[in-house]
Amino acid sequence: xxxAFGPEDxxxxxxxxxxxxxxxxxxxxxxxxxxxxxxLGNDGWIGLGWSPxxxxxxxxxxxxxxxxVWAEEYARAQAPARLGHLGENLLGxxxxxxxxxxxxxxxLPAIARGExxxxxxxxxxxxxxxLAAVRTTAVRADDGRTYRVSGQKIWTSxxxxxxxxxxxxxxxxxxxxxxxxSFLLVAMDQPGRIEVRPIRQMSGAADFNExxxxxAEARAEHLVGGEGNGWRVAVGLLARERGVSTLVQxxxxxxxxxxxxxxxxxxxxxxxxxVRDRLVRQWADLxxxxxxxxxxxxxxxxxxxxxxxxxxxxxxxxxxGELAMQVRGASxxxxxxxxxxxxxxxxxxxxxxxxxxxxxxxxxxxxxxxxDIIAERVLGLPKExxx
Numbered sequence: 001x002x003x004a005f006g007p008e009d010x011x012x013x014x015x016x017x018x019x020x021x022x023x024x025x026x027x028x029x030x031x032x033x034x035x036x037x038x039x040l041g042n043d044g045w046i047g048l049g050w051s052p053x054x055x056x057x058x059x060x061x062x063x064x065x066x067x068x069v070w071a072e073e074y075a076r077a078q079a080p081a082r083l084g085h086l087g088e089n090l091l092g093x094x095x096x097x098x099x100x101x102x103x104x105x106x107x108l109p110a111i112a113r114g115e116x117x118x119x120x121x122x123x124x125x126x127x128x129x130x131l132a133a134v135r136t137t138a139v140r141a142d143d144g145r146t147y148r149v150s151g152q153k154i155w156t157s158x159x160x161x162x163x164x165x166x167x168x169x170x171x172x173x174x175x176x177x178x179x180x181x182s183f184l185l186v187a188m189d190q191p192g193r194i195e196v197r198p199i200r201q202m203s204g205a206a207d208f209n210e211x212x213x214x215x216a217e218a219r220a221e222h223l224v225g226g227e228g229n230g231w232r233v234a235v236g237l238l239a240r241e242r243g244v245s246t247l248v249q250x251x252x253x254x255x256x257x258x259x260x261x262x263x264x265x266x267x268x269x270x271x272x273x274x275v276r277d278r279l280v281r282q283w284a285d286l287x288x289x290x291x292x293x294x295x296x297x298x299x300x301x302x303x304x305x306x307x308x309x310x311x312x313x314x315x316x317x318x319x320x321g322e323l324a325m326q327v328r329g330a331s332x333x334x335x336x337x338x339x340x341x342x343x344x345x346x347x348x349x350x351x352x353x354x355x356x357x358x359x360x361x362x363x364x365x366x367x368x369x370x371x372d373i374i375a376e377r378v379l380g381l382p383k384e385x386x387x
Contacts (some may be wrong), residue, residue: 005065012062019043020077022035034114037084039116044246045070046088051096057108061293068247075251083161087111087118091166096235098183098225100160106290107164121153121167121186121211122234122327130369131168131234132178136213138169140227142222147171147223149186149216155363159196159209162188167218168234171227181230185222186213193217238306246293252284253313256320256353257282263350264327278323285316304378307370314361324350 005013023039040046047059049067062070080089092111095104110116124134136151149169159165165186172180188194193216198206226235261279264270270279289312296305325332332351347355361367375381 005069009063009065009069012066013073016070016073016254017077019045019325020079021075024077024079029249033080033083034117035080036080037114037117037387039114040084041112041225044112045126046084047092047108047112049089050092050324054096054101054104055105057112059112071247072251075255083117083158084111084114084157086120086162087116087164090120090237091118094233095167095224097236098233102221103185103224104190116163117158117161119159119162119165119188119211121156121165121169123155124152125154127209131238132181132231134168134170134181136167136169137173138167138182138218140171145220147182147184147218147220149213149218153211154211155199155208156196156211157208159188159211160198165211166224166237167213171230178231180228181234182227183224183230183233184218185224186218190216205352230322232369246313247290249313250290250293253286253289253317253320256324256349257286259350260320260324260327267329269327269329275323275327276318276324282316282320282323285312286290289313289316304374305366307373310365311367311370311374314364317357317360321350321354325354 033270037046041059044058047057048062048070049064050057050061051060088111092108095107099107107116111118121136122131122134124136126133126135134151136153137149138148140147140148147169151168151169153159153165153167156165165188167184167186168181169184170180171182175181186194188196194215195212197210197212199210200206201207201208201224216296260282261270264275264279269275289309292312294310296309328350332354365373372384376383
């Protein structure tokens with residue numbers, strides 16, 4: 001595609017940069033929160049990528065290059081991590097593509113105002129990368145007005161903050177694999193019917209959760225795409241986990257790589273040929289990922305694009321974490337100077353990078369699953385036998 005920034009994009013860049021300079025501190029440790037989401041929403045910065053064909057729902061819209069401009073400036077301003085990105089970047093476009101007018105009118109304005117937060121109910125124990133193996137059930141009530149959702153979801157980001165969860169559940173008894181699934185919007189404020197438990201990671205943080213549904217209620221009017229069509233809706237949503245958001249991610253990667261390079265120079269590790277070679281390779285691979293992301297922005301119907309992107313960045317980020325520890329040497333295993341036994345241990349940014357990135361080739365679809373998708377859906381190779 002012909003990807004270039006024009007005069008309108010540069011004017012939009014100045015507007016975005018000025019707004020961010022006025023409303024952020026430039027402190028990357030500033031906590032994300034609901035107040036920040038409402039601040040973004042009040043000035044129309046949520047939902048820039050939503051198609052205006054079905055209405056603006058209170059948000060401003062812009063071109064694809066304008067979306068990239070905003071994403072780049074947001075990352076460079078070190079603005080707070082977003083709590084609302086699942087609603088804005090995944091559910092919003094999905095409702096515009098598969099939802100009805102009533103669903104769009106009910107949920108999109110609240111997302112655009114930064115008032116309602118969402119989490120994603122996909123992965124389950126035994127059904128992580130293999131999404132078609134979900135066992136959570138959705139049983140329709142006799143009066144047809146509601147569904148009762150029962151089951152367990154895992155690795156659910158922001159479940160402890162979210163007001164709503166979009167849930168993939170099995171609505172047809174006895175169905176298997178991708179048949180008989182439905183996509184439901186479930187309110188999280190249901191005491192006694194929904195329980196959220198944090199998952200403590202080896203880094204000491206708890207970024208993910210287990211969510212237990214025990215007959216949680218979902219209104220029939222909040223069924224997206226029709227009963228039994230959940231697989232089509234879910235796959236459409238997953239295809240949106242790339243594009244502009246991938247470019248934003250790469251800006252963060254570039255900042256992490258720059259930190260590792262500075263450390264290598266200061267510590268003298270950059271003088272070692274092996275380390276210098278790995279640093280150059282990391283830089284070159286990051287440039288390749290950027291160009292691939294720009295290329296796929298204009299290839300919306302490419303079934304392999306999300307899998308290729310995941311394979312590229314998952315392995316790259318994991319290698320960067322390993323390189324950060326190699327550059328630091330033995331000191332990488334040390335805690336902070338003010339460590340005390342009477343409080344939880346703390347990690348610095350590069351130690352967190354190393355520990356968290358160990359999972360990058362697993363979550364969101366393991367490398368093995370991504371290769372299967374490319375082989376079967378793009379190359380047309382025979383499918384692996386399944387029980």
